[in-house]
Amino acid sequence: MYALTSAYSLFLNFRIGKRLAGHIKGITGNGGKLVFIQKTICITTLCLALGGASLPMAHATGKPAPTAEFKLDLINSKGAVIGKASLQEQADGVHIHLAAEQLAPGMHGIHFHETGKCEAPEFTTAGAHFNPLSKQHGFSNPKGFHSGDLPNIQVDASGKIEAEIISKNVTLAKDAPNSLIKSGGAALIIHEKADDYVTDPSGNSGARIACGVIK
Numbered sequence: 001m002y003a004l005t006s007a008y009s010l011f012l013n014f015r016i017g018k019r020l021a022g023h024i025k026g027i028t029g030n031g032g033k034l035v036f037i038q039k040t041i042c043i044t045t046l047c048l049a050l051g052g053a054s055l056p057m058a059h060a061t062g063k064p065a066p067t068a069e070f071k072l073d074l075i076n077s078k079g080a081v082i083g084k085a086s087l088q089e090q091a092d093g094v095h096i097h098l099a100a101e102q103l104a105p106g107m108h109g110i111h112f113h114e115t116g117k118c119e120a121p122e123f124t125t126a127g128a129h130f131n132p133l134s135k136q137h138g139f140s141n142p143k144g145f146h147s148g149d150l151p152n153i154q155v156d157a158s159g160k161i162e163a164e165i166i167s168k169n170v171t172l173a174k175d176a177p178n179s180l181i182k183s184g185g186a187a188l189i190i191h192e193k194a195d196d197y198v199t200d201p202s203g204n205s206g207a208r209i210a211c212g213v214i215k
C-alpha cells in the first residue's frame with residue numbers, strides 16, 4: 001500500500017516550494033507538466049520512498065557494504081507495540097524501513113530524538129530532536145535543520161503506514177559525531193500532527209504518539 005500519493009508529493013512540493021522542488025526525484029518536465037516517474041520524494045538530503053515502491057539501489061561499487069541492521073519496536077502511549085522499524089546504512093544513507101498500525105490516518109511528523117528512552121505515555125524521556133550540529137528545526141528554516149529531522153509520513157485510512165525513508169544526515173557508524181549508535185542511544189518518534197518543517201524546535205507536530213529505542 002502506498003504511503004504517499006503523487007498528489008501528496010505535489011502538495012509537499014508546493015508547500016515547501018523551491019527548496020524541495022529541486023530535490024524531488026522522479027519528477028520530470030513533460031511539456032510543462034510534472035510527471036512522476038518514480039515514487040520517491042526527497043527533501044534536501046532526505047528521501048522518502050513511497051511504501052511498497054522499490055527504492056533505486058545504490059549502484060556505487062567500492063563503497064562499504066551495508067551495515068548491520070538495527071531493529072526496534074514502536075510503542076504507543078499505552079506502551080503497546082504498534083509497529084517496528086529497521087535501520088540500515090547503505091551507500092546512499094541510512095535507510096529506515098517503517099511498518100506500523102493503529103495510528104490516526106493522515107500526516108505525521110517523524111524524527112530521530114536524542115535519547116534512547118521511550119517512557120509512555122508522553123515519551124519526553126527521548127529528549128529533543130537529535131541535533132549534533134546545533135541547528136534549528138526544519139528543512140524550510142534558514143537556520144535549520146536538525147540531523148534527526150525526517151520528512152512527514154502519511155498513515156492510510158486504516159491507520160497503517162509502511163514507508164522507507166533515507167537520511168544522509170545521520171550514520172550508524174559507532175561514535176561518529178552524527179551517529180545514532182551512541183552512548184544513551186537514540187529514539188525514533190512519530191508525532192500526532194504533521195511537521196511544518198519550519199517551527200523550532202519540533203515543527204509544531206504536537207504530541208509524541210509512538211516511540212522506539214535505537215541501540
Ligand SMILES: [Cu+2]
Binds near residue numbers: 189
Ligand atoms: Cu519528534
Ligand SMILES: [Zn+2]
Binds near residue numbers: 136145146
Ligand atoms: Zn527537528
